[in-house]
Amino acid sequence: xxxxxxxxxxxxxxxxxxxxxxxESAESFKEIAERPLKKVPALRGKTVVNLFFEPSTxxxxxxxxxxxxxxxxxxxxxxxxxxxxxxxxxxxxxxxLQAMAPDIIVVRHKSVxxxxxxxxxxxxxxxxxxxxxxxHPTQALLDLLTISAHxxxxxxxxxxxxxxxxxxxxxxxxxxxxTTLGITVRVCAPPTMLPRGLENIKGVEVCRRPEEALDGxxxxxxxxxxxxxxxxxxxxxxxxxxxxxxxNRRRLALARPDAIVMHPGPMNRGVExxxxxxxxxxxxxLSQVSNGVALxxxxxxxLGGQGHE
Amino acid sequence: xxxxxxxxxxxxxxxxxxxxxxxESAESFKEIAERPLKKVPALRGKTVVNLFFEPSTxxxxxxxxxxxxxxxxxxxxxxxxxxxxxxxxxxxxxxxLQAMAPDIIVVRHKSVxxxxxxxxxxxxxxxxxxxxxxxHPTQALLDLLTISAHxxxxxxxxxxxxxxxxxxxxxxxxxxxxTTLGITVRVCAPPTMLPRGLENIKGVEVCRRPEEALDGxxxxxxxxxxxxxxxxxxxxxxxxxxxxxxxNRRRLALARPDAIVMHPGPMNRGVExxxxxxxxxxxxxLSQVSNGVALxxxxxxxLGGQGHE
Amino acid sequence: xxxxxxxxxxxxxxxxxxxxxxxESAESFKEIAERPLKKVPALRGKTVVNLFFEPSTxxxxxxxxxxxxxxxxxxxxxxxxxxxxxxxxxxxxxxxLQAMAPDIIVVRHKSVxxxxxxxxxxxxxxxxxxxxxxxHPTQALLDLLTISAHxxxxxxxxxxxxxxxxxxxxxxxxxxxxTTLGITVRVCAPPTMLPRGLENIKGVEVCRRPEEALDGxxxxxxxxxxxxxxxxxxxxxxxxxxxxxxxNRRRLALARPDAIVMHPGPMNRGVExxxxxxxxxxxxxLSQVSNGVALxxxxxxxLGGQGHE
Numbered sequence: 022x023x024x025x026x027x028x029x030x031x032x033x034x035x036x037x038x039x040x041x042x043x044x045e046s047a048e049s050f051k052e053i054a055e056r057p058l059k060k061v062p063a064l065r066g067k068t069v070v071n072l073f074f075e076p077s078t079x080x081x082x083x084x085x086x087x088x089x090x091x092x093x094x095x096x097x098x099x100x101x102x103x104x105x106x107x108x109x110x111x112x113x114x115x116x117x118l119q120a121m122a123p124d125i126i127v128v129r130h131k132s133v134x135x136x137x138x139x140x141x142x143x144x145x146x147x148x149x150x151x152x153x154x155x156x157h158p159t160q161a162l163l164d165l166l167t168i169s170a171h172x173x174x175x176x177x178x179x180x181x182x183x184x185x186x187x188x189x190x191x192x193x194x195x196x197x198x199x200t201t202l203g204i205t206v207r208v209c210a211p212p213t214m215l216p217r218g219l220e221n222i223k224g225v226e227v228c229r230r231p232e233e234a235l236d237g238x239x240x241x242x243x244x245x246x247x248x249x250x251x252x253x254x255x256x257x258x259x260x261x262x263x264x265x266x267x268x269n270r271r272r273l274a275l276a277r278p279d280a281i282v283m284h285p286g287p288m289n290r291g292v293e294x295x296x297x298x299x300x301x302x303x304x305x306x307l308s309q310v311s312n313g314v315a316l317x318x319x320x321x322x323x324l325g326g327q328g329h330e
Numbered sequence: 331x332x333x334x335x336x337x338x339x340x341x342x343x344x345x346x347x348x349x350x351x352x353x354e355s356a357e358s359f360k361e362i363a364e365r366p367l368k369k370v371p372a373l374r375g376k377t378v379v380n381l382f383f384e385p386s387t388x389x390x391x392x393x394x395x396x397x398x399x400x401x402x403x404x405x406x407x408x409x410x411x412x413x414x415x416x417x418x419x420x421x422x423x424x425x426x427l428q429a430m431a432p433d434i435i436v437v438r439h440k441s442v443x444x445x446x447x448x449x450x451x452x453x454x455x456x457x458x459x460x461x462x463x464x465x466h467p468t469q470a471l472l473d474l475l476t477i478s479a480h481x482x483x484x485x486x487x488x489x490x491x492x493x494x495x496x497x498x499x500x501x502x503x504x505x506x507x508x509t510t511l512g513i514t515v516r517v518c519a520p521p522t523m524l525p526r527g528l529e530n531i532k533g534v535e536v537c538r539r540p541e542e543a544l545d546g547x548x549x550x551x552x553x554x555x556x557x558x559x560x561x562x563x564x565x566x567x568x569x570x571x572x573x574x575x576x577x578n579r580r581r582l583a584l585a586r587p588d589a590i591v592m593h594p595g596p597m598n599r600g601v602e603x604x605x606x607x608x609x610x611x612x613x614x615x616l617s618q619v620s621n622g623v624a625l626x627x628x629x630x631x632x633l634g635g636q637g638h639e
Numbered sequence: 640x641x642x643x644x645x646x647x648x649x650x651x652x653x654x655x656x657x658x659x660x661x662x663e664s665a666e667s668f669k670e671i672a673e674r675p676l677k678k679v680p681a682l683r684g685k686t687v688v689n690l691f692f693e694p695s696t697x698x699x700x701x702x703x704x705x706x707x708x709x710x711x712x713x714x715x716x717x718x719x720x721x722x723x724x725x726x727x728x729x730x731x732x733x734x735x736l737q738a739m740a741p742d743i744i745v746v747r748h749k750s751v752x753x754x755x756x757x758x759x760x761x762x763x764x765x766x767x768x769x770x771x772x773x774x775h776p777t778q779a780l781l782d783l784l785t786i787s788a789h790x791x792x793x794x795x796x797x798x799x800x801x802x803x804x805x806x807x808x809x810x811x812x813x814x815x816x817x818t819t820l821g822i823t824v825r826v827c828a829p830p831t832m833l834p835r836g837l838e839n840i841k842g843v844e845v846c847r848r849p850e851e852a853l854d855g856x857x858x859x860x861x862x863x864x865x866x867x868x869x870x871x872x873x874x875x876x877x878x879x880x881x882x883x884x885x886x887n888r889r890r891l892a893l894a895r896p897d898a899i900v901m902h903p904g905p906m907n908r909g910v911e912x913x914x915x916x917x918x919x920x921x922x923x924x925l926s927q928v929s930n931g932v933a934l935x936x937x938x939x940x941x942l943g944g945q946g947h948e
Contacts, residue, residue: 067677120925121672288418391736395686596727616734
């Protein structure tokens with residue numbers, strides 16, 4: 022057992038054993054956030070670069086705090102101020118960064134496969150913090166970590182994922198990770214937000230209506246409607262979306278009484294989720310954020326420690 | 331004695347004892363900036379987040395340097411790159427941040443009461459680094475620290491505050507802190523820049539003309555004219571403002587010969603203050619900046635150390 | 640021997656001894672980037688401020704990583720968020736920064752002489768990270784460090800610099816440093832990109848055609864065409880520029896067979912350099928970047944250590 026990869030690019034190619042190793046390591050890091058001194062020397066002298074071609078305070082801050090609590094040096098690079106604006110190619114940008122000898126590069130990019138391209142090109146470890154609509158593996162892993170505090174991960178567990186599946190790397194990474202652990206995943210989306218072929222994945226059930234998806238599930242994952250992309254008009258109106266697909270008390274009552282409610286954030290209250298559900302005792306949305314720091318500490322630790330071997 | 335609050339939100343509700351505790355602690359931190367190694371381990375393992383919804387290099391840098399000299403991990407978040415742009419509510423943004431277990435959040439926001447709202451909502455300590463035109467307590471406290479190097483703080487001392495009082499959180503925080511210590515505050519502003527009701531505060535004297543305000547005072551605080559807000563036209567022209575309200579040698583001669591001149595910066599030379607006055611020996615404007623780091627170290631130390639008790 | 644300056648503002652006034660001291664120190668820092676723990680405590684408790692009035696991820700990141708590997712606290716300030724937008728003068732901005740007691744300020748500014756102005760005004764050490772088209776000394780020094788791994792620095796060595804000489808602080812700093820070491824510098828540019836008077840500098844040869852400049856040289860330095868400035872139309876078209884001045888295999892064959900190819904980055908592949916040359920074994924472009932971190936560690940170390948004496 023262990024985690025012997027150079028990179029964490031997605032959950033699609035992770036084995037159940039690898040997922041469990043990551044979760045166990047993260048479990049041990051959860052305790053650090055509760056200490057008065059939230060810092061361990063594990064990655065002292067290591068350099069972690071947050072290379073964000075798309076803005077994301079939330080994810081960048083989570084990785085930055087994770088790196089600093091491991092005593093690594095964290096360096097933030099955002100695209101708006103980067104050489105990208107000077108017309109340099111992505112690989113040249115990354116080659117240059119590699120020449121400065123970072124240990125881990127956390128990368129977010131709007132293009133599918135960007136993290137894979139970079140990882141194949143350089144010696145530093147690469148963590149995919151989101152590549153287009155493809156994968157966002159640390160989000161799926163922190164979701165698993167959060168579920169595992171309430172439910173036993175494995176066959177018999179049923180998770181509903183509802184929302185804009187087609188444009189969601191969160192959904193995609195969760196589908197791969199959950200099904201790898203033998204968990205049943207019900208997906209539900211408006212036809213314009215549902216990618217083809219999902220029904221062919223073992224363990225995935227495609228549902229037309231949210232009521233069908235929610236029936237008796239243990240976990241409800243609501244996806245964010247990306248308001249900033251609504252010019253694409255994937256749905257007549259937000260009000261219609263909320264009425265048909267939004268999670269409210271009435272719909273949540275269809276799930277198991279002890280079902281937990283998740284959301285990757287930032288939430289659009291009143292759109293994909295009502296405030297009373299978001300703030301209810303069934304919601305574990307803020308635990309997801311806390312677990313995000315612990316999970317990312319585990320990822321950085323497992324990747325960054327390899328140089329010692 | 332001591333400082334037992336979770337947050338520092340304003341000077342309005344600070345007692346004279348609390349103010350003195352903060353100043354005494356800051357006094358002890360002033361010496362650190364003069365050491366070859368300007369660092370103490372006081373807040374090692376603590377996370378300080380600078381959450382700035384309004385840009386401010388000056389204040390953010392001062393807090394960041396203060397945090398780092400205390401060995402805390404400092405994380406900067408600016409609104410332009412934050413989830414705010416994705417439509418998330420302020421409290422959801424802050425809840426998420428809290429879930430990452432920061433120890434202290436330093437917040438600047440354009441809305442009055444933002445820091446109070448946040449502080450009441452989360453467990454981390456909150457420092458108000460400016461909420462609209464309401465309060466900016468660390469600025470007032472660093473001003474007191476600066477005055478105390480030259481004058482005895484207490485009854486008998488007279489301070490003139492001249493400029494755009496209505497839109498100045500610096501003025502407001504100073505008025506509360508100075509009057510709490512029994513110091514007389516003379517305020518002077520054009521009618522469009524003078525809030526109502528100031529004359530009802532014990533210890534405050536409202537003056538029509540700067541000559542009246544300056545007469546025999548020990549301390550002159552000039553406020554910045556916010557050029558970037560001049561579209562609101564609170565005064566016919568900058569030239570007129572400078573002619574009537576600007577501090578020049580001639581007007582300064584009305585104050586006590588040993589009066590000190592203060593400005594919270596950034597200065598508009600030739601508008602609210604002439605260059606010869608700004609650069610004169612009576613000006614303590616750069617001492618204010620130096621004291622700002624020491625004062626903020628004291629604030630972070632007193633708030634951040636509470637977790638240990 | 641030693642380096643006893645307060646500041647590093649340019650290569651123009653450096654002696655050969657000073658250059659050699661900097662290179663020797665940098666040589667010793669090169670090894671640190673290859674350690675598992677890339678960190679030394681040399682500048683613990685020191686504050687390094689990166690004050691960038693022009694955006695530059697590459698240079699800022701290199702200085703930030705260098706500072707952190709020396710255990711200094713690094714604080715980044717970019718102009719877009721600074722008080723500059725509030726109308727404050729450069730010297731007031733810098734005075735304020737100085738009041739916060741930084742040890743070293745790394746400054747980039749679009750105006751020639753900005754770093755010199757700042758250095759003459761404050762007590763902190765200043766490193767010029769680029770002032771307009773004037774100087775960028777750490778780039779020239781890292782170029783020398785890179786050359787020194789392949790060639791003996793000194794009389795007999797011949798370096799060709801080809802491109803937009805007139806607008807290149809990289810060219811200017813290299814010309815001063817190289818000629819100070821007795822190295823012959825051949826410069827070649829379109830007439831609109833060639834400053835007057837270069838031919839009067841001892842050791843500099845101005846060539847009309849790149850073929851003439853390349854003939855038998857040991858080192859080829861290609862300069863970046865600043866696409867973002869092409870509205871000025873210094874050349875009919877990029878295609879024409881590439882055809883006449885770009886470095887390709889055919890032209891490179893005119894240099895010595897063991898000649899090395901350099902570029903300060905970011906490269907415009909297909910414009911000033913073809914991809915096959917940029918990726919060839921003769922190219923040392925990524926070594927320049929690696930050496931940049933080591934060289935900047937040396938500069939920060941030599942300047943920052945003075946406070947101890």
